[in-house]
Amino acid sequence: MxxxxxxxxxxxxxxxxxxxxxxxxxxxxxxxxxxxxxxxxxxxxxxxxxxxxxxxxxxxxxxxxxxxxxxxxxxxxxxxxxxxxxxxxxxxxxxxxxxxxxxxxxxxxxxxxxxxxxxxxxxxxxxxxxxxxxxxxxxxxxxxxxxxxxxxxxxxxxxxxxxxxxxxxxxxxxxxxxxxxxxxxxxxxxxxxxxxxxxxxxxxxxxxxxxxxxxxxxxxxxVANNDVSMSIRFSTDSEFSWSLAVDSSNSQDVQTLNIPTLPSTLTASLVGVGCVLVQTGVKYNIPEPPEEAAFEVAAMATMNENKGKSCSYKIRVCNRYNKYMWYLAGLLKKPRSSNMALTDITLFSGFVPIDSDLKDLEKKGTRKIKRIDKQDRRVRVYIDEVRRKVCCFELQMKRTVFVEDLQGVPVISYNYYDPDQSGGTMLYPREECK
Structure with a gap:
């Protein structure tokens, strides 16, 4: 609406x-x-x-x-x-x-x-x-x-x-x-x-x-009319100065000035008629405090099949949104749901997703899953939203190439519209294929 x-x-x-x-x-x-x-x-x-x-x-x-x-x-x-x-x-x-x-x-x-x-x-x-x-x-x-x-x-x-x-x-x-x-x-x-x-x-x-x-x-x-005829002069305590003229030909243009050194005072002198807006901005860096992950992610891989050359794992991934907002824009904190979220799963070396399983997940799975993409060893699951309540889904992967001593792989969830809001974990095989 x-x-x-x-x-x-x-x-x-x-x-x-x-x-x-x-x-x-x-x-x-x-x-x-x-x-x-x-x-x-x-x-x-x-x-x-x-x-x-x-x-x-x-x-x-x-x-x-x-x-x-x-x-x-x-x-x-x-x-x-x-x-x-x-x-x-x-x-x-x-x-x-x-x-x-x-x-x-x-x-x-x-x-x-x-x-x-x-x-x-x-x-x-x-x-x-x-x-x-x-x-x-x-x-x-x-x-x-x-x-x-x-x-x-x-x-x-x-x-x-x-x-x-x-x-x-x-x-x-x-x-x-x-x-x-x-x-x-x-x-x-x-x-x-x-x-x-x-x-x-x-x-x-x-x-x-x-x-x-x-x-x-x-x-x-x-502003009754656009008649502007003004001369403006900027000066600082470090003897830096800059002048410009504003009239009907450039009154709608933004004119910017970069001051080479940060002054303690900045003076603007205006002479003429009309209305102009003068705005100053200062950029500086401060260390960012450590922030709690926006998503709590848990992932587990269990053996599904291990016969001869055939080997497959079932992966269970669970997400929970952990981001807090200022409730009523005040000092009270309240958990809320995410925007559209994306869970990016990397599969074990030598494994690929089972296509039929992905189609079933997309078709018959929770209504929150809107789309699933795959590329080589990666599966991306698009979720409508993730709430404070845990949301889980399962998929399967099968072995195509034998790789000994399988290593952990990352599973990362993040806010689709704000990727800085993220969280992740490592996925390890609970037992290894023969």
């Missing part, structure tokens, strides 16, 4: 800029409408394989609000029954009067404003009461439990927000922008710009998508 809504929303925003097949768009919209529950909510259908891309919109209220936004931005009128039913559900079920889930509150506020709902102003006032204000910035934590320790505060540096906090603040910016509240919007913009990385993105795919949309819509609201 979420992925379809994401595509529909993207196509709706791109329509008028690029050619979008409206037949495909209409089919996707109709599919979502058919899946809508009787109470007006949009349920989860299947699941997203790359969960990092989904961001924080996995809850029932958040998902319903997200799908409703996608339909509205795709051109579905607010009077459409699917929109009316979704708004009724959100109004009766999801509009709490506290700051337990600021993300849902921000997304629902955005939906109500876009749809012209009578409670839009009320929810914006509630959203404002849940905000965190620091100096000239305003932002929201994903939930009131979303606290974090930040070393940067010791030196007056802005702290990096969690991905869900960035996404929540971006939806809040869209809601205030929808109401034409430039003053509060500017405070949120200041916070979001502090969180951007040197490449212009944020911490994840989804918070970058939402934050860039919010910043772009704010720019269209606040």
């Amino acid at each position: 979420w992925l379809t809504a994401f595509v529909v929303r993207t196509f709706g925003q791109a329509h008028g800029i690029i050619d979008v097949d409206q037949t495909v768009q209409a089919k996707a919209i109709n599919w979502m409408k058919k899946k809508q529950s009787q109470d007006g909510s949009f349920p989860t259908v299947c699941h997203v394989l790359d969960k990092e891309m989904q961001g924080c919109s996995g809850g029932e209220c958040s998902l319903t609000a997200y799908v409703t936004i996608a339909l509205l931005e795709a051109g579905v009128p607010s009077s459409d029954p699917s929109i009316v039913n979704a708004l009724t559900y959100l109004n009766s079920t999801c509009s709490s009067n506290d700051c337990e889930n600021n993300y849902a509150l921000a997304v629902i506020s955005n939906v109500f404003c876009k749809a012209g709902h009578s409670r839009a102003d009320e929810l914006l006032n509630q959203l404002l009461s849940c905000a965190t204000t620091e100096d000239d910035t305003m932002y929201w934590k994903y939930s009131k439990e979303s606290n974090q320790f930040c070393y940067g505060r010791r030196w007056g540096m802005p702290c990096a927000s969690r991905s869900c906090d960035v996404e929540t603040s971006a939806y809040a910016l869209l809601a205030f922008k929808c109401q034409g509240d430039v003053g509060n919007s500017l405070k949120i913009v200041h916070r979001l710009l502090e969180q951007r990385n040197p490449s212009g993105g944020f911490r994840s795919t989804q918070d970058t998508v939402v934050a860039l949309q919010a910043l772009s819509e704010y720019a269209a609201l606040s």
Whole structure:
């Protein structure tokens, strides 16, 4: 459901800029409408394989609000029954009067404003009461439990927000922008710009998508024209200086400067008219602390046949996901399932997999196994997801060439979309073929 809504929303925003097949768009919209529950909510259908891309919109209220936004931005009128039913559900079920889930509150506020709902102003006032204000910035934590320790505060540096906090603040910016509240919007913009990385993105795919949309819509609201004529001069305490000119011919271009030595101060002097963004980034290395393996893997090879020249082993591989996430983006840890996982099994020297056995595993095995590839002595098993509960499967290998004194071979499991999340073990024969 979420992925379809994401595509529909993207196509709706791109329509008028690029050619979008409206037949495909209409089919996707109709599919979502058919899946809508009787109470007006949009349920989860299947699941997203790359969960990092989904961001924080996995809850029932958040998902319903997200799908409703996608339909509205795709051109579905607010009077459409699917929109009316979704708004009724959100109004009766999801509009709490506290700051337990600021993300849902921000997304629902955005939906109500876009749809012209009578409670839009009320929810914006509630959203404002849940905000965190620091100096000239305003932002929201994903939930009131979303606290974090930040070393940067010791030196007056802005702290990096969690991905869900960035996404929540971006939806809040869209809601205030929808109401034409430039003053509060500017405070949120200041916070979001502090969180951007040197490449212009944020911490994840989804918070970058939402934050860039919010910043772009704010720019269209606040900047009346593109008339820019400005001279900028940068200087450091080490007598390094650099000047550039920005006008209508290059105002949309990114201009970068590499400072040869790290200064203690960097001064920017601007003369002229217009609006420009100046951003600095510092890269440095720190030793990474040892991290617990994301996957716990166990593998065992037992003799299956040992007659004459015929010899085969049965391999049993078990996986368990061991990665923890910040629950509600706070300090509580909670195990979760992986994205699509891949288990890479190397077979013993002189052995190959039994083809019929692999086909049976792929066809009749657990529904979580989506695909099996083989290449020489390696078998790769694609698993829909691995949870905290142990997931096991079995396959067989047969000897084609006699090799004496068989050695252990690696069995490695990893997150298909993030291979750094991995774990492995060595597979040894419990007894050796004659």
